[in-house]
Amino acid sequence: MDVNYTVKEPTRQQGAKNRRQWLNTPENSKLVFRRELLESADSIALKTERSVAPIREQDGVLFESGKSFSELGIHEQICEILKSKFQIRNPTFIQQQAIPRILKGEDIIIKAQTGSGKTLAFLLPILTKLFTDYQQRGPSSFKRDEWASKVLIVSPTKELAMQSEMVAASLLSRTVMVSGSLTGAISRDKEKASLRKGITVISGTPGRIHDHLNQTACFKLTHIQAIVLDECDQLISHGFSSALQTILSHAREANPKVQVVLASATADRRVLDFIRSSVREAIPVGDLFSTNQAAIQPEAGLTKAVTPVSLDQRFCIVPSKMRLALLISTLAFETAKAAESKTNIRVLVFAETKDVCTLLNEILMRLSEAEMSEDHFILAKVFHLHGSLSVEDRQVVWHRFLESGGVLVATDVAARGLNLGSGTASSGLFGVDLVIQFEAPSSCEQYVHRVGRAGRMGQRGRSILFLLESEADLVPLLGSYGIGLTATPVDALAERVLEYRKPIRLMERVQTKVEELIANDKELRRMAVQAFSMYIRGYSMKSSDVRHVFNLKSLHLGHIAKGFGLSEAPSKVLEEFRPSKRQIKQARMERLAQVHGVKMKDKRSHRLKTKFDVSERDNRPVFKG
Structure with a gap:
């Protein structure tokens, strides 16, 4: 029996006090009573695991009572390391399903939500x-x-490989066995030296591993026992199928019974095709498989996405010209609320391109550094992360963000491969508190990995997806993949901010302040123009499953430009990136010269030759008598 409680929203005429009480009222619309659990203790005790598992998964119970790592067969020394270094005592739901099968030597596909272990x-x-x-x-x-x-x-x-290597190194810290990585982060000679000494657990990228298999004589898979393809859907979609097949063939030549484990949060049809061609029959393990016996067939359930059940997922239809102001206002509310309660909050803001990421970081940093001023909107540290940074710099930024809290503006490089903590509670093992997607994701799969940064290991998390009015069709599309989002009106989100901060017209004030900053700073204006240009160029470059939602013709370019803090008309803004007629002609001539294999003439070749030029060229007298 489902019982829904709803609270009617008070009107503005009923007063601000009633409205504040309504905004602070907890959401009870999802309260559910289960008749099958209103039974005696004896009858509940007789229930089988198969009958209880669907209820446990639906309610998001990640830890099963009565099970421990030692009871699952994990070595006692590893259990002690988990308690001392990771502060982990009980296995998660996916670990309880996968560990017994891997111990038996079976080939399996682990499909589970991001952050489930x-x-x-x-x-x-x-x-x-x-x-x-x-x-x-x-x-x-x-x-x-x-x-x-x-x-x-x-x-x-590289980040994901380094994460796996760090975890393996911690688990092997009390043994003579060692772990290492082959990612290209260090020179090939140094990696060869490590391989020559002997590495028991190797974590690396497919290109680097494939290169060492062909070029490094001391790197042999003679004693290989297990191969793990982590984030296998990304490996296959990025074009590493041939390299993976070569690695698997080398391993099977050495050990025909080598165990293969595939792991991902979004295993799909591409993974199935790879399994049929390169991997022997693998058993699916994880979400959408554990309670449905028909799902043991590989064709079942792989097209559905899995997100953390402890994650509150919302979306907001935002006017394009107010998107930046709403982001800053929301961050102002969240950071002010955390500062008042004297707690650290971790907010992760996703942008599609490096240029948008850089612009948001610069604006937020200036608003956070304006202390003792009425423009001090962001009461937290601001960090940024994108693919142009080195691997070491990304790791440093990530761990600083986890330790001190604050706001991290990042591209999709932070959606995967950066572990939220090194294994200790103080480093933020359970992830971020709030994920804000300033721009819509390029695919439904990317949405899953973005929001997976929050709600990890059963902890509470929140996510907000900013959508333009023309992008509203993305919500039912995500619903078709099993992702449910709750609508949050701009008015409700803005009023929470406006109630908390004064003056009342905070969003308009923020927008005015941002436009002033950009207009008075040439470098900041250049960054805003670059971000706007890159946003327009890449707007329709999405994956095939969501491409029909993003139509460039449906955008109001003037409002989009205003959303980046630019008050000029788009034609004037883009004029700075439009090449001149001379540049177009020069580029055309260079292309023609390249096609016909001739060199471009020097500009001086068009002027008249003098006697001096002729004599210099031929290195002889002008007239031969």
Whole structure:
């Protein structure tokens, strides 16, 4: 029996006090009573795991009582490391499903929401088998070359590979076995030296691993036991299928029974095709598989997306000219609320391009540094993260953000591969508090990984998706993938801000302040023009599943420009990027010269030759007598 409680929104005529009470009223519309649980204790105790699992998943119960890592078969030494270094005592739902199957040596596909513990789900059982083998052989029989390249973890990005290597290094810290990475972060010679010494658990990117297999004589998969394809959908979609097939063929030549584990939050049809062609029959494990016996067939359930059940997902239809002002106003409310309660808040703002990310970072930093001023809107530190930064710089920025809290403006490089904490509670193991998508994602899959930065490991999280009026069709499209979003009107979101901060017209004041900043600063204006230009150029460059939602002709370019803090007309703004007639002619001549294989004539060749030019060219007297 479903019982819904709704509270009618008071009108403006009923007064601000009633409206504040309504805004602070907890949402009870999703309150559900289950008749099947209103039974005696004896009857509930007789329920089978198959009958209880659907209720547990629907309610978001990630931890199952009565189960521990040791009861699942994990080595006691690893269990102690989990308690001391990671502060983890109980396995998550996906770990309880995956660990027994991996311990049996089965090939599996782990499909689970981001932040549910997939990395530990495959590392713990694989390392347990290594620990057990090491104890049976005895320390005296340990030879580093025989324990080299036992486990290979393939990841699509350097950050994700480094994350897996850090977790493996922590779990192997009390043994003679070592872990290492092959990502290109260091020189090839240094990686060769590490391989020559012997690395038990190798984590790397497919291109670098493939390169070492072909070029490094000491890198052999003679003793390989398990291969993990982490974020396998990204590996395949980025064109690494041939490299993965080569890696798998090298492994099977050395060990025909090598175990293969695939892990991702959005396994789809491309993964199925790869499995049929390159991997032996794999058993799906995880969300959408655990309670449905028909889902054991690989064709079932892979097209549905999985997001954390503890995540409150909302969307807001924003006027294009007020998008930046609404973002700043929302951040002003969230940071002021955290400052008043003396708590750290972590807000992650996603932008599509590096140029938009850089502009937002610069504006927010100036508003956060204006202390002792009426323009001090952002009461927190501001960071930025994009693909042009080095791997080391990304890691430094990420951990500073986790430790101190604040606002991080990032591109989709932060959607995957950057672990939210190094394993300790103080470093933010459970992720960010709020995810704001300033621009719509380029695909439904990308949406899943963006919001997966919040609501990790069963903790509460929030996400807000900013959409233009012409992009409203993205909501039902996400719903078709099993992603449910709740609408939040701009008025409601803005009034929360306006109630908390004075003066009342905060959004208009913010917009005016931003336009003044951009108009009075040439460098900031150049950044705004560049961000606007890149936004227009890349607006329709989305994946095929969402491309029909983003129509450039439906945009009001004047309002879009205002949303980037530009008060001029778009034609005047884009004029700065429009090449002149001379530049167009020069480019055309260069293309023709390149096609016909001739060199461009020097400008001086068009003027008349003098006797001096002729003599200099031929290096002889002008007249031969």
